[in-house]
Amino acid sequence: MIAKKALHGRVPVTIGAMESSSTTSGGGTRREATRQKLYEAAVTLIAEQGFSATTVDEIAERAGVAKGTVYYNFASKSVLFEELLRHGVGLLTASLREAAEKTARDGGSKVDALDAMIRAGLVFIDRYPAFTQLYVAELWRTNRAWQSTLMVVRQQAVAVVEDVLREGVHNGEFSDEIDVPLTASALVGMVLVAALDWQSFQPERSLDDVHAALSRLLQGRVSGR
Amino acid sequence: MIAKKALHGRVPVTIGAMESSSTTSGGGTRREATRQKLYEAAVTLIAEQGFSATTVDEIAERAGVAKGTVYYNFASKSVLFEELLRHGVGLLTASLREAAEKTARDGGSKVDALDAMIRAGLVFIDRYPAFTQLYVAELWRTNRAWQSTLMVVRQQAVAVVEDVLREGVHNGEFSDEIDVPLTASALVGMVLVAALDWQSFQPERSLDDVHAALSRLLQGRVSGR
DNA sequence: GTTTTTGCACTGACCAGTCAGTTCAAAACT
DNA sequence: AGTTTTGAACTGACTGGTCAGTGCAAAAAC
Structure with a gap:
C-alpha cells in the first residue's frame, strides 16, 4: 500500500466566507469553478431523484465535465454530497x-x-x-x-x-x-x-x-x- | 403471449381492519399477513435509507420471506412502495x-x-x-x-x-x-x-x-x- | 513544468426481476 | 375413514444489466 496521489483533502478553500464577489485574487480558482459546476449539477439531480438514484456519470455530464474530473476533485460521490x-x-x-x-x-x-x-x-x-x-x-x-x-x-x-x-x-x-x-x-x-x-x-x-x-x-x- | 398468472391486481382485501387473527374462513388471509409483514419491513428500511438505497433482498430478509414472495405479492419494488x-x-x-x-x-x-x-x-x-x-x-x-x-x-x-x-x-x-x-x-x-x-x-x-x-x-x- | 482536465476502457460488486420447482392445506374422490 | 388432486403461496439460484470507482496517457490550461 503506497500513498499514491489524491489530494482531495484540503483545497484552496473559499467556502465559509461566501460571496466575496469573485474576480481578482489569484487563488486556485479554476479548481473552484469546476467544483462549483459540480455542486450545481449535483444539487438539482439529487433533489429530483435522490442520492442513490443519481449516478456520477449523470452529474459529470450535466456539469459538462469528464467523469475523471469528478474524482480528481472529490474523493467519492458521498464526499461530494x-x-x-x-x-x-x-x-x-x-x-x-x-x-x-x-x-x-x-x-x-x-x-x-x-x-x-x-x-x-x-x-x-x-x-x-x-x-x-x-x-x-x-x-x-x-x-x-x-x-x-x-x-x-x-x-x-x-x-x-x-x-x-x-x-x-x-x-x-x-x-x-x-x-x-x-x-x-x-x-x-x-x-x-x-x-x-x-x-x-x-x-x-x-x-x-x-x-x-x-x-x-x-x-x-x-x-x- | 398468454395471460400467465400474476394476480397482483386485486387481492382478497382486508387492509383497513387488521388482525382478523386467522383460522376459520378459507379467505386469503395468508396473503394479507405476508403483505403486512412486507409493508412493515419496507417502511423502516426505506425511512432509514431511502427508496433506491433499499434493496428488495433486504426487505424480504427483514420480513422473513423469500425474495420471490415479494414479487408474488407486488408487481415491482415501486408498486410495493x-x-x-x-x-x-x-x-x-x-x-x-x-x-x-x-x-x-x-x-x-x-x-x-x-x-x-x-x-x-x-x-x-x-x-x-x-x-x-x-x-x-x-x-x-x-x-x-x-x-x-x-x-x-x-x-x-x-x-x-x-x-x-x-x-x-x-x-x-x-x-x-x-x-x-x-x-x-x-x-x-x-x-x-x-x-x-x-x-x-x-x-x-x-x-x-x-x-x-x-x-x-x-x-x-x-x-x- | 506543474496542475488540472480529458477520454475511455475496464473491473468487480451489486441488484431488480425471473422462473422452474417445492410446500401444504383444503377440496374431491374412493 | 383414507387417498389423491389441485392450485395458491412461496422459494432461491440465476441472469442481464448497471454503476462506483480505477488507471493512465495525452492534451489543455496556467
Whole structure:
C-alpha cells in the first residue's frame, strides 16, 4: 500500500466566507469553478431523484465535465454530497443571522427579527429550491454516512432562531412559558413546508404574498376578524 | 403471449381492519399477513435509507420471506412502495378527519378543531414515525414514478385542514384575509417538523408536552407575558 | 513544468426481476 | 375413514444489466 496521489483533502478553500464577489485574487480558482459546476449539477439531480438514484456519470455530464474530473476533485460521490450540504447550509445560516442582526441594529423588536428571518428563509428557498428539497429529504434519515454532518449543520441553523426566541423571553417580549427548541422547530417547519408547497404548487405567487400570509400566522392574527 | 398468472391486481382485501387473527374462513388471509409483514419491513428500511438505497433482498430478509414472495405479492419494488404510501396516508387522513368531526359534534370551535387535529397528527407521527419520515422525504421530489400518487394523497390530507379553515372563515371565527391553502400548508409543516424533531432529538418528552407547546403557538399566545 | 482536465476502457460488486420447482392445506374422490 | 388432486403461496439460484470507482496517457490550461 503506497500513498499514491489524491489530494482531495484540503483545497484552496473559499467556502465559509461566501460571496466575496469573485474576480481578482489569484487563488486556485479554476479548481473552484469546476467544483462549483459540480455542486450545481449535483444539487438539482439529487433533489429530483435522490442520492442513490443519481449516478456520477449523470452529474459529470450535466456539469459538462469528464467523469475523471469528478474524482480528481472529490474523493467519492458521498464526499461530494457532504461538501454540498455544508456549503448550502452555510449560506442559509449566514443569511438568517444577518437578517436577525440587521433587525437588531435597526432597533426592531424580536417579533420583527423573527419576521425578518422568515423572509430570509423564503428568499433562500426561492433562490435555492433544489437544495432545500434535498436537505429536507435527507434531514430525518438515519443510518446514512453523512448523518453527523447533517446534524451539526442543522443545529447551526436552528440555533439562530432559538437565540432570538431566548432573547425575546429574556426581555419579556415573549412568554417565559414557551418551549424554545420546540417553538424554533415549529417555526422552521412552518416556513419550510409553506415555501416548498408554494414552489411546487403555486409558483406564480409572489414572495411578498407568501411572506404576508406567514407573517399573519406568526403574529396570531388569524382568529378574530 | 398468454395471460400467465400474476394476480397482483386485486387481492382478497382486508387492509383497513387488521388482525382478523386467522383460522376459520378459507379467505386469503395468508396473503394479507405476508403483505403486512412486507409493508412493515419496507417502511423502516426505506425511512432509514431511502427508496433506491433499499434493496428488495433486504426487505424480504427483514420480513422473513423469500425474495420471490415479494414479487408474488407486488408487481415491482415501486408498486410495493406506492401501495405503502396509499395505505399510510389513508390512515392519517382518516384520523385527521375524525378528530375534526368529533370536535364539531361536541360543539367545539374551529380553533378547537385545529387543535384536535394537531393532536391527531402528533399521535399519528408518534405511532408511525418511520412512515412519516419516508413521506416527508419523498413529498417534494419530482421526476419519480409515484409522483402522482403522492400528490393525490397529499391533497387529501391537506384538504381536511383547509376545510376547517374555510369553515372558520365562513362563520367569522377566522379573519377572511387569511390565505387558506398556504395557512394549511404552514400548519401541517409546523406539526410535521416539530414532531420529527421531537422524535429525533428529544424522544423522552411526552406527547402532551409537545402538544401544549404547539397549541400555544397556534393560538398566538407566544407574545405577551 | 506543474496542475488540472480529458477520454475511455475496464473491473468487480451489486441488484431488480425471473422462473422452474417445492410446500401444504383444503377440496374431491374412493 | 383414507387417498389423491389441485392450485395458491412461496422459494432461491440465476441472469442481464448497471454503476462506483480505477488507471493512465495525452492534451489543455496556467
